[in-house]
Amino acid sequence: MTPETIVLDRPRFNHETIPKFAHLTCQGCGKCSSVCPVAGIDGFDPRKVVRMFSLQMVHEIVESRWPWICTMCGKCSYLCPMGIHIDNLIRYLRSLREREKVPGILHKGVVNALRTGNNLGVPKDDYLFVVKDVAEEIKEEPGFEGFEIKIDKVGANILATVHNKLVNTHNDDLKHWWKIFYAAGEDWTITSENWEGCNWGYFTGDDEAMRIMAGRVAEQMKRLKARNLLWCE
Amino acid sequence: MASKTVMVIGAGIGGLATSNLLADLGINVVLIEKKPFLGGHVAQFTCKATDECTQCGACWLEKERVSVLSHPRISTHCNSRITEVQHKTHHNITIQSEDFEKYGLKPSPNVISLSQLNGWIGQADQTNISKLKGRQIAFLTGFMAETHPVIAAGVLQAAKTLQEDYGCQSYVFVPQLKVAGPGLEELYHKAKSSGVVFFKLETSPPRVEQLKDHGHVVAFLDPTIQKRVQLLPDYIVVDETIEPQLGVRELAGILRIETDDTGYAQKANIHRLPVYTNRAGVYVAGASRGIHASWDDAIESDCVIVAFLRTRQLQTQKKVARPNISTGRCVRCLTCYRLCPYDAVELNKGHLDITAACESCQICMAACPRLAISIAQSDEPVAVQFTVTEIEHDSNSGFIPHLTVFGCERSAIPAAHLSSSLGTKRLAHVDLIPVPCAGGLATESVLHAFNKGTDGILIVTCHPGNCHSDIGEKLARLRFDHLAGTLSAMGVDAHRLKICSIAANGGYGFGNLLNDFAKRLGLMNPAVGLQQ
Numbered sequence: 001m002t003p004e005t006i007v008l009d010r011p012r013f014n015h016e017t018i019p020k021f022a023h024l025t026c027q028g029c030g031k032c033s034s035v036c037p038v039a040g041i042d043g044f045d046p047r048k049v050v051r052m053f054s055l056q057m058v059h060e061i062v063e064s065r066w067p068w069i070c071t072m073c074g075k076c077s078y079l080c081p082m083g084i085h086i087d088n089l090i091r092y093l094r095s096l097r098e099r100e101k102v103p104g105i106l107h108k109g110v111v112n113a114l115r116t117g118n119n120l121g122v123p124k125d126d127y128l129f130v131v132k133d134v135a136e137e138i139k140e141e142p143g144f145e146g147f148e149i150k151i152d153k154v155g156a157n158i159l160a161t162v163h164n165k166l167v168n169t170h171n172d173d174l175k176h177w178w179k180i181f182y183a184a185g186e187d188w189t190i191t192s193e194n195w196e197g198c199n200w201g202y203f204t205g206d207d208e209a210m211r212i213m214a215g216r217v218a219e220q221m222k223r224l225k226a227r228n229l230l231w232c233e
Numbered sequence: 234m235a236s237k238t239v240m241v242i243g244a245g246i247g248g249l250a251t252s253n254l255l256a257d258l259g260i261n262v263v264l265i266e267k268k269p270f271l272g273g274h275v276a277q278f279t280c281k282a283t284d285e286c287t288q289c290g291a292c293w294l295e296k297e298r299v300s301v302l303s304h305p306r307i308s309t310h311c312n313s314r315i316t317e318v319q320h321k322t323h324h325n326i327t328i329q330s331e332d333f334e335k336y337g338l339k340p341s342p343n344v345i346s347l348s349q350l351n352g353w354i355g356q357a358d359q360t361n362i363s364k365l366k367g368r369q370i371a372f373l374t375g376f377m378a379e380t381h382p383v384i385a386a387g388v389l390q391a392a393k394t395l396q397e398d399y400g401c402q403s404y405v406f407v408p409q410l411k412v413a414g415p416g417l418e419e420l421y422h423k424a425k426s427s428g429v430v431f432f433k434l435e436t437s438p439p440r441v442e443q444l445k446d447h448g449h450v451v452a453f454l455d456p457t458i459q460k461r462v463q464l465l466p467d468y469i470v471v472d473e474t475i476e477p478q479l480g481v482r483e484l485a486g487i488l489r490i491e492t493d494d495t496g497y498a499q500k501a502n503i504h505r506l507p508v509y510t511n512r513a514g515v516y517v518a519g520a521s522r523g524i525h526a527s528w529d530d531a532i533e534s535d536c537v538i539v540a541f542l543r544t545r546q547l548q549t550q551k552k553v554a555r556p557n558i559s560t561g562r563c564v565r566c567l568t569c570y571r572l573c574p575y576d577a578v579e580l581n582k583g584h585l586d587i588t589a590a591c592e593s594c595q596i597c598m599a600a601c602p603r604l605a606i607s608i609a610q611s612d613e614p615v616a617v618q619f620t621v622t623e624i625e626h627d628s629n630s631g632f633i634p635h636l637t638v639f640g641c642e643r644s645a646i647p648a649a650h651l652s653s654s655l656g657t658k659r660l661a662h663v664d665l666i667p668v669p670c671a672g673g674l675a676t677e678s679v680l681h682a683f684n685k686g687t688d689g690i691l692i693v694t695c696h697p698g699n700c701h702s703d704i705g706e707k708l709a710r711l712r713f714d715h716l717a718g719t720l721s722a723m724g725v726d727a728h729r730l731k732i733c734s735i736a737a738n739g740g741y742g743f744g745n746l747l748n749d750f751a752k753r754l755g756l757m758n759p760a761v762g763l764q765q
Contacts, residue, residue, distance in 0.1 A: 005452075005461040024425050028433075028457055051457040054430060 008055060021089040025082040026050045032076035032086055044069045046076045046086050053089060058096065067093040068103050072203070095205030102204050110200045110209045117216065118196035119164045128192060130167045134174050138182075147182050152224060153189035159226035160190055161197025161217060188230075191220045197232050238263060239541070242484065244309070245273025246290055247519035249297035250534035256306040258538070264301065264309045267480075271298050271311065274520075288527050333471055335377045336441060343447045344469045347372075347384070350391055367400040371451055371466035375407045376438040381524040382414040384473060389417070391470070393424040403429040404464060406439050406451070415528050441469065475524045489576040490515055491703070497523050504701040508536040511575050511703070512590045516540050554608050555591050556598055560584045562605035569597035569606060574702040594702045595673025599712075604677075634688035634754035636661040636747065639678070641671045643701055644737045645693035651740030652747070659744075661689075661751035671695070672705025676716055683725055686761070689754040691747065692732040699736070706734065728753065729760065 032046040109119035135149035194216040201209030244266035392403035439453035490510040491500040518533040577590035671694035700706040
């Protein structure tokens, strides 16, 4: 991942201009590494990431796979005795990579989402067809004869976002939480547009995209005057 | 309290505080100071604190000084020394020795010592410090000897100052950093937060090269990322240590107390608790006994008082008989005088005496070639200090050897008791004979035991470097390794004599030592004593 000998001939790191992750106070205790669920994959090690960042080896980390192996679970930051925001640091490193070099479909999903409102570019009609179809299936189950789906309901108690996967390949997984709402007698709704909950702008370190996607969800909340937002990401 | 007089040498803040404490306890104090004034190093300070106390001690010094001068029990003598040896008065309190050579470096405009750097930072002339601005600075510390917290504080502060105030990037190379001192951990944290990068290279020090153009390469393995790294710093700041003040070594010689390798008036023997020396009644505190930190000032004087009171208390309780040199037998060879670890032998006209400094290690007794030293008030030579039970071998139950164990009271005896409590079965009949120090075990005693017919003798000492008398363990080893060489000429198998060391908590170890030896003895024939 890095050349055999690293030459540290970089000028002084301007700590004022980079976000404050408190990485300089790292004691090297290794709690982050031991709790990280993906430590070891490709040699990934959160402690090493913090150390390399402190040594100004930013270029090496950004070019590597490491920032993208992280699951953003946040356990490292939770346990860090020095309060280092390791997850934020990883996200910052992600943001430094050129968008064309963002791995896999992640950036393409972001582009889709900005254009169409969801990561897969599912058209509105298809989306509405799927959700209504699933609602009908629920109605056919014993005990759920009264089930109804309300789309774009104004003044509901809960407005829920939808993960793109659920309207693509995992339609049945919609049923679990919808049935719970029904059994609880909950007053809930989903939106017909900008329903996407999976914010890949957040995931890929693209702050601009993250803001736009989050803004759309907020807009829906305002428009439909829902009391609570259930944002499953 | 019966009126006693204590001499305090040195009227620095430690000496002043100690004098006051002693005088308040009702003791008369004679305070000797070689300078014309009282106060020593701290006398140069006046309070310069603005929002944060700098712990210089100036306010405290004034209080102590006024008290000493007005105390009826303290008589102060400035411009006084306790010897006729003349040497120049030195105004520097500490001498810092620079370790360039030890790092394989030559001092240059870009390779400097910590003191030089602090001088640049402190001085008004900005020529040197302006060249440093914005540069990469590498600090090297602790690779030759462990960094004292006083020096560590200096390195941390300098690295932080360069980072924050001069736009430098500071790198600190250290095997491990100990921050044992008030405020040190916070200083370390602040230094890190300001951007100072630390490389803690515990296992392998960095390789440093000076290049022709005054550049440098520092090559090492970063332990966290496990990669080889090369740093090209513009400046290298080299470690320092603090040597004892001039005159400490001489003073220690006059008082006949041990010094360490550097000349501080306390040897690195774990039995020398802080402020104690190897001579009872002589105490050493502050910058004379080791690298001294301002935060230790308050504690050292108090320690001396406690030590003094404790020794007085113990002396009244002590019932151990002191050895006595028989004038009739003594030929004044001075062996005892030279060997005594506590310098307790006094050379008087016509006779040698053992003084109160004696700690009854009996090294003198064992070493005296004339057997002139004994505990009992008698002119008879004492060849042995114990009795051995008559040894009989029971031929019915198979050969179980008899083992005589001479054990040091500080290590072997506690270990033996622990071994008994652990219930370890012993494979020999054992006579356990305590000695105050293995160095005090005489050759005659061992020969006497063989003569009685013991199958084996085990001498158990304290571990090397752990002997309270410092030399006792070494003497025992020399003496009995030599004896083993001559045993065969006396008709005794040399394998019947063994010397080894143990720690006081070595219960299992003791049992193993004993049984291993017993097993080997069991394979030999029963002993027949020395040839007559």
